[in-house]
Amino acid sequence: MSETSPLTPGPIGSDHPASDRSWRIWTSVFIAGFVLVSLVIGFVILPWRSESGVDPFTAICRALGLPGSEKIPPDPGAAKASAPASNVTWTIETNRLLSNASAAKGTALAKDTCGACHGEDGKSTDPEQFPNLAGQSQAAIFKELADFQSGDRKSDIMAPIAQALTREQMADVAAYYAAQKPDDLRAADSAVMLKVDLLAREGDPKRGIPSCDSCHGPSRSGPEDAPLLLGQSAPYIEKQIGNFGSQTRHNDVFERMRTIAHQLTPEEAHALAIYYHGMPASN
Amino acid sequence: MAPITNEQELQKTEFRWAMIVTGAVTVLFAVIGISSFVMALHPPSHVESIDPATVSQSKEFAESNLGTSVDPDGAVTVRIIATQFAFVPRCIPVPQGKPVTIRVTSPDVIHGFLIAGTNANTMVVPGYVAEVRTVFGTAGDHLMPCHEFCGLGHSEMWALVRVVPQAQWQTDADGKARCDISR
């Protein structure tokens, strides 16, 4: 190998404009041809092969995935489908209703109606029966009110109250309570057995139970309507877990809580309730 | 390889290699083509849309209609909801050796699942019904984990597919089959 060997001009490396043009033409022809062949195979030959008796037009529609090009199997079960667990849906309209709500308008309602039990400032007069609402998520309060109204969540006390409200009023009063300042608490992790502490924060892959915090904790990322739990009274939380587990309460869409509560032991439910009851943050 | 004597020699070698590359790529096309079409897989590609916001109100994905149902004509359909952070239902019985159509959608965020030891695999994208058609060969329990990050509870989101031998396959009067994950 020598650096001074004669450089013979070849098809590549020449400076003929002709070779330049042929480069452009042949690369373009190759690529266009390749795309064309792939399109014919992908849109005509393969769909046609997978089901004989399909005309090319239907085959192309199917390969494009145009809706309606494939038949959807009949669904005899749909006729006798059960009623939804809750009629609240998370749509643009619901979002708009909540974001347009006015906490100021909710004040009067909170004072006149809700305050007697839940407290005007959202701190319940009897937390074992009536949940604290201060700082609760607006979406959660709204959803429960709507479910009391529709009867998807049963309560002799709440049903008539909720039935008297418009959707706007529910959103307003939810905004009002969401804006109230809750007590400064933290989870009572030293008060309960270690296992439940892990269940609340890490979950249990063995039983398919996600951490309670993933939906109910400060950095929650689960369903919109999941309430915050910290600061509710322990007996109240325990009762709700029990109600979900026994299917007495069933306004959780797609059985999200019923499935989990059903798997918790009574001891775990009790300990979790204490954990989320919380303790003063300064402690 | 002989020492290179001139540039044309070099180009000849390159040309020979280009032929080898073409051959290798052709083999690749063949392998992929055969594996895709002889195995006759049906990736979820029929673009069926559904409003994710109102899935909970739909008839097809109503709570009572989820799970495995056998139609009067014998067709087996499994309807599943993938939601934060669970599959509904969590235990899915299917008959061994029969074609099964799985229809699944999400009311909230992107999920996905695979059924371990099978080639059933799909993304579950809110706004679409994903449909997977497959036949389960081996009887027994198969893990069905969610395989796309869907939030903090993602790791605990899994279901169980129970492949039941035909002899033991049972449905109730409505054509529904159920199973339970023991505690």
Place this chain on the structure above:
Amino acid sequence: MTYRADRLILAHFGVAFAAFALAILLGAWQMTVRSGLEPAFTSPEAYFASVTAHGTIMGYVMPTLFIMGFGYFVSVTTLDRPLPSLRLAWAGFWLVIVGVAMALPAVFSGKATVLYTFYPPLTGSVFYYLGLVLVVVGSWFWVGLMIWAMAGWKKDNPGKPVPLAMYGNVANAFLWLWTTVGVAVELLFQVIPASLGWTQTIDIGLARTLFAWTLHPIVYFWLLPAYIVFYTIAPRAAGGRLYSDMMGRLSFLLLVLYSLPVGMHHLFMDPEHGTGFKFLQMMLTVLVTVPTLLTIFTIGASMEIAGRLRGGKGLFGWIGALPWDRPMVLATCLSFVLLGFGGFGGIINMSYGMNAMIHNTSWVTAHFHLIYGGTVVIMYFAIAYEFWPKLVGREPLSLKPIRLQLWMWAIGMVVTTFPWHILGLEGQPRRVATFDYTNPMIAHWQNWTIVSMIGGYILLTSGLLFVWNLLTLYRGAEADRQMHYAVAVYPPHRVPSALNGFDLCNGLVLFLMLMAYGYPVAQFFFIKDYPALVHRVDLGN
């Protein structure tokens, strides 16, 4: 070499590797969590925030900064002229830094736990997305400077072939420009408006398609500097010459062309596309193996030349004659081997049918860690070992710790990713923090996961040794600051304009992108589809 931009380049490399060191630490911790060993700070919040940070740094921050610095170095050393504007280059750098300073705090505070793929409707803090946008915009400054630098040189040197390294460098600039279009559109028109609360819903099918547009070619953006070095530095380091300059140009061009219209192979299992375009993009994906096969041949032949020049005889004797003590030669070889493993996994991934076995399993993680960590990053190490002495004017004290570091990295990669392949075939999903290893169905997964965790710690050790090697460099002897590139056996005098510029290349890319993505993107504007409600992950306090 009269013109320099040493401080600029060192700033890019320095931040890139500092971020990298943090990210491998997170990676090793994540593997410990996955192994079920319950290390400190275990919780879903910490795990997924860590995965987000690891992916964001490794995917967006480290390679972007490294490639910018690499490009500036190649530009001044090959063209032997200053950068068109040092001020704009610094402006780009500071934009990236501001972007990182916005994005990472959002991630570490748990306000942007959406993973680096940020699949909507999960939506985090707007600072995360704005930070990423700034990183991309900063890198566009680099793109502009590289194109400008080459154009200026060509004007002053009419008809002369652009130096091969610079040609590859500008190829990468154009590739990056095309690549970022998808994610930029997704972020600016879908995700950021949602994150700011201006829109309530996101069209998920469209968002996934736009992200797939970016997600595949971004890998080739990371990869191209490695290829540039294979062609223009490694043959010289081995003591030989580049077999063919033209093959290099052709490979760079084909990499740009075929890495772009293929991203939908990430969406094979998605319900929002029909089979037709999935098939087309799979066919195009196969073609992307061509430039890699060409490269393997050309570099193999170049190495053979070097081996024979050093007295190697017989069919394989030249291999032993290569100077294996030189980090560049060693890294090139290790990179090729790992590329082979990673490429094999990739062929399964891109196969329309076989993909169903392993889609979104650990197999996929194994594949892209082999390509990214094994092929790309090991060459980034070699590049740093090559460039750093030129930048600071110091020789390494010893090559031994450098070779040890490279070997540890390659071994760590194999130990980490081989178990993932096995686990992937058995159906272990990726992106999961904790498994129930008491379940007899998956109990045996734990041993393999622990093996891969050990690999993770080997990688961590190697990464820290890399940083140490760079730091000890400052105590070395004075070094020659002149950069030399490999010369081709037959240096080209003229090359076809198609291989000396990017007009034809960009025209063909435009055609291919229209064919591959025209309908798949357009369909979302006329089929009846439903957007999904934005789902915030940053509600907490």
